[in-house]
Amino acid sequence: MQVRVNDLPLGGKSFSFNVEINSLNDRLSLAREVAPDNQRLSPSFVFAEPPTVTVHVELEGITVFVKGETSGNYKTQCARCGEEVTKNTKTEINMVLKPLSEERKGEQVEDINFGYYDGQMVDCGEISEEFLILSLPFIELCQEDCKGLCSECGGNLNTEKCLCSQKPKTDSPFAVLAKLKLQ
Numbered sequence: 001m002q003v004r005v006n007d008l009p010l011g012g013k014s015f016s017f018n019v020e021i022n023s024l025n026d027r028l029s030l031a032r033e034v035a036p037d038n039q040r041l042s043p044s045f046v047f048a049e050p051p052t053v054t055v056h057v058e059l060e061g062i063t064v065f066v067k068g069e070t071s072g073n074y075k076t077q078c079a080r081c082g083e084e085v086t087k088n089t090k091t092e093i094n095m096v097l098k099p100l101s102e103e104r105k106g107e108q109v110e111d112i113n114f115g116y117y118d119g120q121m122v123d124c125g126e127i128s129e130e131f132l133i134l135s136l137p138f139i140e141l142c143q144e145d146c147k148g149l150c151s152e153c154g155g156n157l158n159t160e161k162c163l164c165s166q167k168p169k170t171d172s173p174f175a176v177l178a179k180l181k182l183q
């Protein structure tokens with residue numbers, strides 16, 4: 001969703017569109033790959049259908065303001081039991097863009113609400129992708145009190161009732177430790 005800034009009327013213009021889903025999911029898996037090692041086990045997130053976007057784009061002098069919101073359904077796995085869950089995310093878009101020619105060399109901008117455009121076009125799809133990705137949680141649970149999996153038989157404790165916790169744990173290597181503690 002490219003917007004030519006010189007075509008914008010005074011007071012800006014509103015746009016409604018859908019985010020291109022393949023590009024969004026590609027970026028999402030890439031973002032996961034560069035995540036630190038200790039997050040490697042975090043669940044994968046995939047958008048099942050193109051998220052919707054409504055934005056107002058306005059040019060003031062050389063600065064472009066992009067404001068609006070985006071929402072979409074995504075699939076991921078419960079961090080405890082591994083079941084697939086579908087959730088909705090809805091987030092505000094708020095972006096201030098300066099022309100690239102204004103960029104100072106070596107300057108690192110950490111502000112997620114600030115960026116640059118090439119002086120002519122603003123890619124509202126790309127901006128929306130970024131805000132959608134940032135809106136996702138680190139982990140997701142299928143339900144707040146998900147019981148997870150049994151550490152012994154691997155059964156889903158939300159749906160199965162296994163007897164593992166009632167069995168005496170004689171064959172467990174930890175049984176030895178338990179006995180040691182008693183002495």
Ligand SMILES: [Zn+2]
Nearest residue numbers: 078081142146
């Ligand atoms: Zn679960």
Ligand SMILES: [Zn+2]
Nearest residue numbers: 150153162164
């Ligand atoms: Zn069990």
